[in-house]
Amino acid sequence: MGLLLRWSGSAVAGLALAAAALAPPAEGQTPDADAIKRGEYIFNAAGCLGCHTDEKNKGPRLAGGRALRTPFGTFHGPNITPDPTHGIGAWTEAQFLRALREGRGADGSHLFPAFPYTSFTGMTDADAKDLWAYLRAQPAVAQPNKPHDLGFPYNIRALMMAWNWLFFSPGEFRPDASPTPELKRGAYLVNALGHCGECHTPRNFFGATRGDMKMAGAVLGDGAVPNLTPDPDTGIGKWSPDDLVELLKSGMTPEGDFVGSEMGEVVANTTGKLTDADRRAIVAYLRSLPPIRHHVRKPAAK
Ligand code: HEC
Ligand code: HEC
CATH class of the missing domain: 1.10.760 (Cytochrome Bc1 Complex; Chain D, domain 2)
Structure with missing residues (x-):
């Protein structure tokens, strides 16, 4: 019986292949x-x-x-x-x-x-x-x-x-040992899809992102990219989760300003187009990172 099933299975697969080869290429x-x-x-x-x-x-x-x-x-x-x-x-x-x-x-x-x-x-x-x-x-x-x-x-x-x-x-992407499903999703959105670290993590001499300074803020061109770790003084430690979610959605800061430059583009093309659940997952993940004290200074104007 098993043999018969397998035989007929491959025969069906063969037929399907032949049909696909004969069918005119779909649009x-x-x-x-x-x-x-x-x-x-x-x-x-x-x-x-x-x-x-x-x-x-x-x-x-x-x-x-x-x-x-x-x-x-x-x-x-x-x-x-x-x-x-x-x-x-x-x-x-x-x-x-x-x-x-x-x-x-x-x-x-x-x-x-x-x-x-x-x-x-x-x-x-x-x-x-x-x-x-x-x-x-x-x-x-x-x-x-x-x-x-x-x-x-x-x-x-x-x-x-x-x-x-x-x-x-x-x-x-393999997330660290058994976080909650929300943290797992947030880690995937931040690290694998959103590539937030490509701007928010400082780079070494060769242009590779530094593993020891993940999301700790960096200099990009002649601007500063903020520290997204939960450090209270130099990072996002004092932001409420709702304020962060709002920033990712509309670009608005708690002071009523709007993020500009590269982040304005990220909000318009990326984080503003996600579901609320995904924005919350991103924020939960950022708040779970090890806090790193790192104040990013704008490079002096040339
Ligand atoms: C930060 C800028 C940036 C982002 C974001 C980006 N790309 Fe690219 N992509 C580039 C650059 C620059 C190259 C050319 C690299 C090279 O020449 O070696 C490239 C090359 C490619 C190539 C190879 C094309 C070729 O002709 O060899 C593909 C495919 C591609 N990108 C797809 C994507 C997709 C899909 C996404 C989103 C998941 C994406 N890229 C996001 C900058 C980007
Ligand atoms: C192309 C570079 C770039 C990418 C990619 C990027 N950012 Fe940003 N981000 C910036 C810059 C530059 C600022 C500062 C904008 C400003 O102050 O007007 C910023 C600001 C922020 C802020 C505000 C923090 C503060 O202290 O003011 C948050 C939150 C943030 N980004 C989250 C993210 C997340 C989450 C991702 C990934 C989905 C991401 N960013 C991807 C460049 C980037």
Whole structure:
């Protein structure tokens, strides 16, 4: 009986395969609508829009060209629309998952960590696949990529191999020993999707985030990125959870000001688009971090 079932099972699978091969290719192989919808939420939670859209120059959505200034030079976010020549239309899902997980381009070359794969490596396979379905469903734009403008030796892709060996631990996110489901969710949203530490954690000489100063605040360009650990004097220790949730939702501080600069963009594209439950999970997680006393000073004006 068991044997028979298995036989008929594989026969059915074989038939389905044959049918799939015969069927005319569906419109761009339309992935299912639920996956696209879930993928849109991941896309927002992971903040993919900003770096891949040149909003300042009214560039087409996800078609690249946004200039990202770093101490190592200026990167330009590439085109990630489904255009087969200039975007990622010729990529397979497996190549996309490898880009997020290992920081590799379609041809296997090393991507620069200006693309925060160092955070996205923690994304679950299910979320990464939904994100892929969403990206495939966006309009293709035939806009060529702008080259990065990097100084020597940072322009050498192969150097990323050494950098990864020193600083990168790939793999799906595994939260610390048995926190509550809310803390687990918050940790995932902050570390793997929201990549908050890419701005809020200071970096070492090589541009890698410092493990001993997680979320303790940093200098970014000519601005200060605040300390998000629960230290009462230099961090968020005196904020109420509700005030923090409100800031993530609308960008408004308890004084009635609105966060600007990079964080304004994060609120508009990312935290403002999450569910309230997810915003609360982020806040619960931040408040559970070890407090680090670290006052971030703005660099002196040049
Ligand atoms: C902080 C800016 C930033 C964010 C956020 C970001 N990217 Fe990128 N991304 C880049 C840069 C810069 C590169 C180019 C890296 C390189 O050339 O080595 C890149 C490269 C890529 C590539 C490889 C493209 C190619 O042609 O090789 C893919 C795919 C990609 N990003 C997808 C995403 C997705 C999906 C998200 C959201 C989960 C995302 N990116 C979020 C900056 C960003
Ligand atoms: C691209 C850089 C960047 C990213 C990514 C980023 N932030 Fe921020 N964040 C900033 C900057 C810059 C400020 C200061 C804004 C201001 O004062 O106008 C800030 C301010 C804040 C504040 C206000 C703290 C205070 O003391 O005023 C909170 C809370 C915050 N960020 C949370 C987050 C969370 C949670 C994430 C991840 C979902 C995140 N940020 C991702 C750059 C960033």
